[in-house]
Amino acid sequence: MRGNIGHTAQLFTEEALTLDSGATLSPVTVGFETYGTLNSAGNNAVLVCHALTGDQYAASKHPLTGKPGWWQRLIGPGKLLDTNKYFIICSNVLGSCLGTSGPWEINSNTGEPWGLDFPVITIRDMVRLQAALLDHLNIDKLFMVIGGSMGGMQVLEWLTTFPERLHSAVALATAARHTAQNIAFHEVGRQAVMADPNWNGGSYYRKAEKPDKGLAVARMTAHITYLSEDALTKKFGRNLQARDAVTFGFDADFQVESYLRHQGSAFVDRFDANSYLYITRAMDYLDIARRYDGRLADAFKEATNVRCCVISFSSDWLYPTSENKQIAHAMNAAGVPVSFAEINSPHGHDAFLLEEPEMDQMLAGFVAAAATSGGLKP
């Protein structure tokens, strides 16, 4: 789970990273992967932002699970983000656990893992680290920043914080703030972790037992919010798991139970419980409009030269169309060139990771037009 996996860069070695909380971090390590080649003009870089439990392995085999990249479908030669044309960067977000500084890392002041001494971070802090990574890679301006869910939140913060470094931006299935319901679900997840005796106040890294049970329950709850009721019904209905009748007990009688248990137990092998706390907290703290006296449009006032695309999915109840459309209307009101559509999909929030032909078509058009206007071949 930890250590130097793939590329890493050590940043903020001289000047510390100042976080939204006021705390500072120095140095900060970031784990990242790249695909394709940066052209000589340096204008073909695409930053892909991952979601809550995602990582930098967007288009290559995951070192822990051995599974293909989470966005392999869209990144590669001849694909939407064509690695023959674009230089794709995907970095592990601040606070996460695959090579980037987070609560699992050794605090150089104490020689012990940070645990809960790691400062609380925000989505904008993640973006600040990404911007520093671009400096490290000698990239001034991105051709595109793109992401779904929490990745979309990072895209929005790129637009508020570094608009001059963007040519285009794509935010999928996302929100500019966490609603009470969003926070509520996250709190259930965090409480599940904290209720696990092995969590031990966040100090478990030197112990044999980790808060796996709590983290698994957190993942199970969250996983439900990523799917639609229809998707669950279609996939499982009330089907029983390898039995002909219910057992009048508490085994996983139903397929849906078995599925969720599997999701939970597979998750703990690749994710750190404290990282889960920190990243969910960062998402809960997101409320972009609040920094602008409640006027979301004002957040995007400096981004009028950035070509934007916002997409929602009809069955996504985690970050529903209303939240996404509000973002698009705010951008529009700020004079940002933006396209928006709600894609008809039965797949719930996870649709942004799945095959959605209407989305693919819209994105293909958007990327090609952005390339033409950015002086690249479409």
Added chain:
Amino acid sequence: MTSLRPDLKLIADLIEPGSRVLDVGCDDGALLDYLVAEKNIDGRGLEISQEGVNACVAKGLFVIQGDADNDLSEYPDGSFDYVVLSKTLQAVHRPRDVLRALLRIGKRAVVTIPNFGHWRVRMSLMRRGRMPVTKSLDKSWYDTANIHFCTIRDLFDLIEAEGLRVQEFVPHSQQGKRLKAGPKAANWRADQALFLLER
């Protein structure tokens, strides 16, 4: 570029170069695309169909999926030089509110309507006693999206009641051929009409 539909060309001819244009119900973006290329406008679209949205985006246009009834309230006052509503006023739920919104958002509005007062429509209704189905109103009453039919004179009345000014009035045929006629005669003779409105 040359194949812009004649009725859309009539609209395009009215738009000043370099202006900001919102096309409400922009379909595949043909008008906006033409205006961007020929008149260097800053164009935005509002379109309900995914097919239309995707066609616009592929042309490099910016379009929000939505409709006149529900989404115009999100646009700030005076944010466009022109707001275009082409053959859509008769299909919205609240035409009066939509008309007001057009001229709140835009300094000017270009509105085109199919004319329910056209002599073919009147003859059809009188002779057959059934809701008219003509070349430009080609769907039966139960299929049509048009729920608020009006005639040219009806729209003139509403425009007056709203205290708006008609800067240009262009009655025309379905093929986009201009008709030289005042409102009264056009109400008989014109299949469609275009209004350039100002507050």
